[in-house]
Amino acid sequence: MDKRNREFDLLFQKYYSELCIFAYRYVTSKDVAEDIVQELFCHFLESGTVFRHEDGESSLRSYLYTCTRSRAIDYLRHAGNRHARLEDHAHNIELESYVENMLINRTEEYDYRVLLSEINTAISALPVKTKRVFLMSRAEEMSNKEIAISLGVSIKAIEKHMTKAISHIRAHLQKNLSIG
Amino acid sequence: MKATIEEIIIRYLEEEATLAEQDELLSWLRESKEHEQMFLVYYDVWSLPRQLAFDPQVALKKIYPLKRRSRKRVIWWTTSIAASVAILFGVWFLMDNQRPETADIRYVVQQYNRDILPSETEDIRLILSDEKEVAVKDKTETTITYLDSDIEIDEEQSLSKTEVAEFNQLITPYGKRGTLVLEDGTKIWLNANSRLVYPAHFTGDSREVFVEGEIYLEVSPDKNRPFIVWTDRMNVEVLGTSFAVSAYKQESHSHVILASGAVNVYSEEHKRKKQALSPNQIYELSTNGEAKVAQVPDVTKYTSWINGIYQFESESLSSILHLMERFYGRQIELSDEAGVLTCSGKLRLNDNFNRTLQGLSQTLPIHIEIKDNKYYISKIAE
Structure with missing residues (x-):
């Protein structure tokens, strides 16, 4: 296998998931989000795009995010697809574009895998019930309402658990990775 | 009680923040770089576990044109992916340690898929490796048995197990059927126009096969090694039981019917929504991803083809x-x-x-x- 393919694979494995999450913000469909990101990488592969490291990791990242966004927006424009996320819930458009730009232009160099493993450690240290709620929400993709029903508690209680979980995990990251 | 900024960030991520809260968040973000940084950490904590739903390992296979077939490459591939994914999936195992190890057989299937279409062959074919293949001529049904030392075809012909690849395939064309007895005693019937991919030896802590088309299985019980049937769009997990799986690509529905025992079925789309079936129940999955379970008065209608x-x-x-x-x-x-x-x-x-x-x-x-x-x-x- 030639070198470029190997680099391509590493690049793909590094960015695929986060780009899907980002695309999902626009298209609110897992399948569509994946299609968009896969097509983007397919395009790189077919056109023989070479990514040079001297450009720096963060500019590569911004580039990938920007490409993903424009493809997602193209998809929404095409054949009158709706931007469901913005339509279903009242959003402050200014905040949306502010957050979007923050995500695209992140500069901090962070090792995704280290971060994930630290998050992992932090999750395992959560109180049992909080951990359960957090995993149901983030891993099993259940809505707060679904979790509330299945555990027989109020939605407010679920929100409290989520806040507690996320704030614990963040505190853990602060302490161990000195970020945020 | 006024929500703290932390609560607002989380509510925003969960799509539940009110417009007033969103305004507050925006002005807070604008205050300093530190605030932005803090928001991004919340974003990571919130989105990283969910990123596991987007599996780069599965996706990567779709990216490449399906040309690479040499065995060396397959090995390189699977190990390198396994190594990098192992770390990535740390959280996953913590969340759901029932998730079976899937990489190998599904990767192999991806490699095989374009080779021979069951609908385009004349004979029942047993593919033992890239170089070794047996066509069963002039028969509408055949039984292939994997023994410790060799592989028998209809108790007439015996094949040595050397030079047999890790994964084998049995392909049945239109109008013909096959029966396969695996090393562990599990018996699998293939209906017409079907392909079964299976390991020549079961290694590891689960027994996994992949099917396109229709099969009926009598799985030998083994508490320590669950049996998993993969199809394009749905998967069945069992311990020991008899059931039928129908997953023809050209059909609008795939289904699983349980004759005895117990199985868990789940679709590719909703891997975590496992559906337990009891005997005489049918799980039907339509191409639009809708799954339903119903009672069937008599399973023989779905299983009599094995006889x-x-x-x-x-x-x-x-x-x-x-x-x-x-x-x-x-x-x-x-x-x-x-x-x-x-x-x-x-x-x-x-x-x-x-x-x-x-x-x-x-x-x-x-x-x-x-x-x-x-x-x-x-x-x-x-």
Whole structure:
């Protein structure tokens, strides 16, 4: 296998998931989000795009995010697809574009895998019930309402658990990775 | 009580923040770089676990044109992916340690898929490796048995197990069926136009096979090694049990029917929504991803093919012929009046298609016309 393919694979494995999450913000469909990101990488592969490291990791990242966004927006424009996320819930458009730009232009160099493993450690240290709620929400993709029903508690209680979980995990990251 | 900024960030991520809260968040973000940084950490904590839903390992396979087939590459590939994914999936195992190890067989399937289409072959074929393949000539059914030392075909022919690749395939064309007995004693019947990919030896802590088409299984119980049937769109996990899986690509529905024991079924789309089936239940998955479970009064209608017959009770001609179409790979054009005729009985699957049709026309008032390899069936006016 030639070198470029190997680099391509590493690049793909590094960015695929986060780009899907980002695309999902626009298209609110897992399948569509994946299609968009896969097509983007397919395009790189077919056109023989070479990514040079001297450009720096963060500019590569911004580039990938920007490409993903424009493809997602193209998809929404095409054949009158709706931007469901913005339509279903009242959003402050200014905040949306502010957050979007923050995500695209992140500069901090962070090792995704280290971060994930630290998050992992932090999750395992959560109180049992909080951990359960957090995993149901983030891993099993259940809505707060679904979790509330299945555990027989109020939605407010679920929100409290989520806040507690996320704030614990963040505190853990602060302490161990000195970020945020 | 006023929400703290932390609560607002989380509510925003969960799509639940009010407009007032969003305004507050925006001004807070604008205050300093530190605030932005803090928000991004919340974003990571919130989105990282969910990123596991987007599996780069699975996706990567779709990216490359399916050309690489040399064995060396496969090995390189799987190990390198496994290494990098192992770390990534740390959280996953913590969340759901029931998730089976899937990489290998599904990767192999991806490699094989374009090789030979069951619908385009004439003979039943047993593929043991890239170089070694056996065609079973002039038979409409065959039994292949994996023994410790060798592989037997219909107790007539014996093949050495050397030079057998890690994964083997059994392919049945239209009009023919196969039976496979695996090392662990599990017996699998393949209906027509089907492909089964399976390991020559079961290693590791689960037994996994992949199917396109229709199979019936009698799984040897083994508490420590669950048996998993993968298809394109749904998966079945079992410990020891008898059930049928139908997953033809060209059909609008795939299904699993349980004859005895217990299984868990889940679709590719909703891997975590496992559906437990009890005997005489059918799990049906449509191409639009909708799954439903129903009770079936009699499973033999779905499983009798393993004994070489199709058995039915007051079944409409249209559904009988649909099965025939699928089994023999013929095109049938059926008039509406003829389609609603009902019939009970058995059809022998070792008969050729014309003979089967003849049999039907003797019990039902139908007229059959053959034009350009297509069968036109209409009701005879009384």
